Amino acid sequence: MTTPLLTLTDRGLHCPDGDFTIDPWRKVDRAIITHGHGDHARNGMGHYWTAAPGVPILRKRLGQYSPVEGVPYGERRTFGAVTVSFHPAGHILGSAQVRVQRGDEVWVVTGDFKREADPTCAPFEPVPCDVLVTEATFAYPIYQWPNPDTVMEEIYAWWQRCAAEDRPAVLYTYALGKAQRILAGLHAFTNETVWLHGAIDGLTRIYRDAGVTMVPTVPVSEMPRSDRGAGRLILAPPSAAGSKWAKRFRGASTGFASGWMQVRGTRRRKGYDEGFVLSDHADWPGLLRTVEDSGAQRVLATHGHTDALLAHLQGLGIEAQALATPYGETEAE
Amino acid sequence: MNAFAALLTALERARSTGRKLELLTAYFKAAPAGDAAWALHLLTGRRPQRIATGPELRRWLGEATGLSDTVLEATYAHVGDLAETLALVLPPPRAGTQAPETSLQALLENTLAPLRGASAEARKSTLLTLWQAYPQGPRLWLNKLITGGLRVGVGEGLTLRALGQAFGLDPAVLQHRWMTPQAPTAEAFNALVDPEQATLHWAAPYPFCLAQPLRDGALPPHPSTAVLAEWKWDGVRCQLVRREGKTALWSRGRDRLEDRFPELTAAADDLPEGTVLDGELLAWAENGPGPFVELSRRLQRKRVTAALQRAVPVRFMAYDLLELHGEDLRPQPLEQRRQRLETLLSPAPAPALLLSPRLDNRSWESLAALRADARRQAAEGLMLKHEASAYESGRRHQSWWKWKLDPETVDAILLYAQPGHGRRANLYTDFTFAVWDQGALVPLAKAYSGLDEPTLERLDHWIRRNTKERFGPVRAVTPALVFELAFDSAHPAPRRKAGMALRFPRIHRWREDLAIEDADALETLRARLLPHG
Numbered sequence: 001m002t003t004p005l006l007t008l009t010d011r012g013l014h015c016p017d018g019d020f021t022i023d024p025w026r027k028v029d030r031a032i033i034t035h036g037h038g039d040h041a042r043n044g045m046g047h048y049w050t051a052a053p054g055v056p057i058l059r060k061r062l063g064q065y066s067p068v069e070g071v072p073y074g075e076r077r078t079f080g081a082v083t084v085s086f087h088p089a090g091h092i093l094g095s096a097q098v099r100v101q102r103g104d105e106v107w108v109v110t111g112d113f114k115r116e117a118d119p120t121c122a123p124f125e126p127v128p129c130d131v132l133v134t135e136a137t138f139a140y141p142i143y144q145w146p147n148p149d150t151v152m153e154e155i156y157a158w159w160q161r162c163a164a165e166d167r168p169a170v171l172y173t174y175a176l177g178k179a180q181r182i183l184a185g186l187h188a189f190t191n192e193t194v195w196l197h198g199a200i201d202g203l204t205r206i207y208r209d210a211g212v213t214m215v216p217t218v219p220v221s222e223m224p225r226s227d228r229g230a231g232r233l234i235l236a237p238p239s240a241a242g243s244k245w246a247k248r249f250r251g252a253s254t255g256f257a258s259g260w261m262q263v264r265g266t267r268r269r270k271g272y273d274e275g276f277v278l279s280d281h282a283d284w285p286g287l288l289r290t291v292e293d294s295g296a297q298r299v300l301a302t303h304g305h306t307d308a309l310l311a312h313l314q315g316l317g318i319e320a321q322a323l324a325t326p327y328g329e330t331e332a333e
Numbered sequence: 334m335n336a337f338a339a340l341l342t343a344l345e346r347a348r349s350t351g352r353k354l355e356l357l358t359a360y361f362k363a364a365p366a367g368d369a370a371w372a373l374h375l376l377t378g379r380r381p382q383r384i385a386t387g388p389e390l391r392r393w394l395g396e397a398t399g400l401s402d403t404v405l406e407a408t409y410a411h412v413g414d415l416a417e418t419l420a421l422v423l424p425p426p427r428a429g430t431q432a433p434e435t436s437l438q439a440l441l442e443n444t445l446a447p448l449r450g451a452s453a454e455a456r457k458s459t460l461l462t463l464w465q466a467y468p469q470g471p472r473l474w475l476n477k478l479i480t481g482g483l484r485v486g487v488g489e490g491l492t493l494r495a496l497g498q499a500f501g502l503d504p505a506v507l508q509h510r511w512m513t514p515q516a517p518t519a520e521a522f523n524a525l526v527d528p529e530q531a532t533l534h535w536a537a538p539y540p541f542c543l544a545q546p547l548r549d550g551a552l553p554p555h556p557s558t559a560v561l562a563e564w565k566w567d568g569v570r571c572q573l574v575r576r577e578g579k580t581a582l583w584s585r586g587r588d589r590l591e592d593r594f595p596e597l598t599a600a601a602d603d604l605p606e607g608t609v610l611d612g613e614l615l616a617w618a619e620n621g622p623g624p625f626v627e628l629s630r631r632l633q634r635k636r637v638t639a640a641l642q643r644a645v646p647v648r649f650m651a652y653d654l655l656e657l658h659g660e661d662l663r664p665q666p667l668e669q670r671r672q673r674l675e676t677l678l679s680p681a682p683a684p685a686l687l688l689s690p691r692l693d694n695r696s697w698e699s700l701a702a703l704r705a706d707a708r709r710q711a712a713e714g715l716m717l718k719h720e721a722s723a724y725e726s727g728r729r730h731q732s733w734w735k736w737k738l739d740p741e742t743v744d745a746i747l748l749y750a751q752p753g754h755g756r757r758a759n760l761y762t763d764f765t766f767a768v769w770d771q772g773a774l775v776p777l778a779k780a781y782s783g784l785d786e787p788t789l790e791r792l793d794h795w796i797r798r799n800t801k802e803r804f805g806p807v808r809a810v811t812p813a814l815v816f817e818l819a820f821d822s823a824h825p826a827p828r829r830k831a832g833m834a835l836r837f838p839r840i841h842r843w844r845e846d847l848a849i850e851d852a853d854a855l856e857t858l859r860a861r862l863l864p865h866g
């Protein structure tokens with residue numbers, strides 16, 4: 001009996017034959033990284049491989065001189081008897097599914113992904129496989145994303161309503177990926193400047209350098225002291241909500257852009273004035289479609305909310321199990 | 334339906350009372366009378382009868398979506414609210430389709446009302462059609478009407494204020510008219526808001542004067558001698574109305590109770606025409622008030638038997654006189670109303686009518702001593718009323734106070750958790766607690782209030798990680814956490830496993846300093862709380 005191609009250890013999803021680990025959460029020599037979010041890309045690994053467009057994000061997170069090697073989408077690398085390639089996941093800039101092949105056996109690790117169009121990154125590419133390791137962040141049938149263009153329109157309309165009332169509009173959003181997706185989406189409606197919290201500003205530069213078209217942005221630190229943000233749209237990470245930084249924007253209307261805003265209880269509990277349903281993760285139909293597209297006969301689900309998905313897949317005759325990983329715990333969404 | 338659904342959605346998102354008032358006023362101004370009547374009915378907490386059970390709805394949802402029971406159960410547990418689960422799981426109507434223009438009245442009266450008692454097939458086919466027609470927003474509220482679970486957090490007071498604003502009515506006049514419940518019809522609504530209409534129903538009670546709680550050792554801003562002190566009775570607050578040779582008994586919740594208490598109707602026969610008494614309905618033991626549970630035996634029965642009347646005698650303990658010989662006495666100072674009440678009731682025209690005694694108010698110390706003795710009087714504490722005060726409606730005035738006893742407490746172990754409602758629908762907030770009984774745990778009480786949001790979130794996280802078993806939305810957790818529960822009193826409950834039940838249990842605090850071995854035992858609780866048991 002051969003060893004499984006990938007196996008869950010206390011460090012991550014490990015490939016014994018290729019001697020590498022995908023998205024490890026403890027120190028390993030060779031790390032394959034799906035994308036630059038904090039719960040997937042951590043410090044302290046000996047060497048990193050990631051999809052080429054994701055390199056600047058990883059360097060920003062891990063340090064300018066960290067041992068990161070970019071691999072173009074679709075290009076194959078050999079690790080012992082195992083071939084590895086990166087394929088667009090449509091989650092954020094440089095996000096990838098990792099395809100691992102040994103002989104004619106193929107496993108795909110999706111990392112985080114979505115199926116909706118996103119002008120800031122390459123679209124998700126279905127990859128046929130025998131075993132699919134999928135994320136399951138929004139794995140309930142209540143999560144069916146509205147058209148993202150409609151959501152962008154709602155965000156713009158809210159900003160304009162605030163402007164008409166001479167109030168600041170402070171939109172809380174994850175600093176990496178979601179913020180830039182909104183900045184790109186707003187470009188269809190306006191070319192007005194949007195103001196950025198420092199945590200978002202640096203990452204947005206990386207997206208501009210990658211050639212993503214967005215509305216003009218300026219860091220809030222360059223806003224004149226007397227300016228209270230009336231009529232402006234300001235983007236900030238959720239951690240800034242209620243902080244001293246946020247107090248400056250007196251009378252602001254607050255918004256939050258996240259897939260969790262789909263549920264009324266969460267929306268009301270979080271206490272933002274507006275909730276925009278916008279996610280960089282797959283919704284329920286997206287997860288099912290991806291399993292189907294892959295043709296996998298076995299599915300392993302990460303990110304915790306797996307019970308409904310596993311039951312549904314088992315009902316379709318697919319072997320489905322949960323993988324206990326810490327993904328999604330520290331991440332944005 | 335669309336305007337009402339939009340109102341509910343906007344109310345839920347409104348952050349200030351002012352904004353809610355604005356939304357409600359605008360709705361009442363614009364809505365046709367038939368819709369406004371229903372909206373008023375629903376906003377003030379009247380619920381339509383449900384027309385489908387939870388299991389039925391889940392079955393139909395499964396058929397409509399092809400999703401299995403297991404998937405729907407898990408989803409429902411994640412959302413915590415069935416109406417919302419239904420609204421979100423069903424596919425949205427095709428892009429560009431508009432929600433039907435059906436009015437709220439037509440939906441309730443023509444579409445939903447005939448479904449009550451209809452065959453499962455008929456109910457299912459109508460509901461599936463409705464689900465397909467409405468987008469997710471209105472669909473949620475539609476489902477709340479179907480499941481009978483509509484709760485709107487605006488309260489009666491605010492709704493009436495908005496109604497008054499919309500029609501330019503004096504709030505006191507509106508409140509008084511409102512005291513007589515009306516059917517949700519256009520006619521009744523038009524009469525309610527008619528600026529000219531003045532005649533009230535013969536039975537109309539007055540809006541109740543409510544008391545402020547005294548907390549943390551605070552006392553009323555008056556000398557004790559300027560305050561009328563009485564026991565705070567543990568019964569049902571009522572007005573006894575005698576007019577046109579007839580008698581009505583109203584609870585504070587605007588329920589007519591006289592049919593359930595014929596001995597009180599008889600006792601009122603000898604009151605002068607045009608009399609309204611404010612007081613407390615009490616179960617009566619040999620020579621004092623009986624426990625509240627006894628009274629609830631009487632309240633639950635719509636038709637009362639002679640045997641039940643003998644088994645649970647009742648009294649009306651009067652403490653205020655609001656009308657005499659048809660004259661509205663509410664503007665008079667309490668001291669004068671009280672004197673006229675004492676004259677009226679001494680001697681009492683019937684043994685079932687009692688006068689709530691004045692307590693010795695010579696000093697705050699003497700009152701504090703009496704308060705400490707309240708439990709022995711089967712009272713919950715003291716009522717303090719400024720002697721110069723008029724009888725004002727509601728709680729916004731500063732002339733009546735309730736000085737309640739400190740609650741009893743028990744240290745109990747968390748056993749089961751269930752999601753809350755509304756804002757807390759996907760958060761575990763409703764808990765069942767247990768105490769020790771011969772080395773085993775027996776459920777003692779359910780409690781859901783008393784923890785702040787961050788603590789609830791932390792607890793929610795713990796519950797999800799320490800679930801032993803699931804029964805639908807209920808999770809059984811590993812017994813590990815101890816909470817201090819506060820409650821007003823305990824009474825025997827032979828059908829419960831614990832043999833006793835707590836009145837108004839609420840969570841005081843999370844005793845993270847205690848291990849489960851430190852929680853209370855049933856035996857000692859019984860000895861402490863049920864001395865006669």
Ligand SMILES: [Zn+2]
Binds near residue numbers: 091112
């Ligand atoms: Zn991610």
Ligand SMILES: [Zn+2]
Binds near residue numbers: 037039040112328331
């Ligand atoms: Zn993730």
